[in-house]
Amino acid sequence: MYLVQMLLPLYDNEGHPFPRAAFDEVSAELTSAFGGLTAYTRSPAHGLWRESDAETRHDDIVVYEVMTDRLDPAWWRDYRGRLETRFAQDRIVVRAQDTQML
Helix, strand or coil: CEEEEEEEECECCCCCECCHHHHHHHHHHHHHHHCCCEEEEEEEEEEEEEEECCEEEEEEEEEEEEEECCCCHHHHHHHHHHHHHHCCCCCCEEEEEECCCC
């Protein structure tokens, strides 16, 4: 079993919030493909990264996750690319963890 997480930004690079419809579309796609999802949307997480020695950038993000029995890296690379286009990002983090149901 795999837990796949997507870290989605709440705002574009100019600080404008993405429309709710963009997140609703992700929810519908993932629910259709995997039968359900969990979205951590109530309190945004804060991501920080260094662009250079002099500049630290940040994002407010929400986390969407699905569980799947089979991991298809090619499908996830393609989907990540679509998310990067939809949310106008250079890179969106999509990560997978091998997990065990208890």
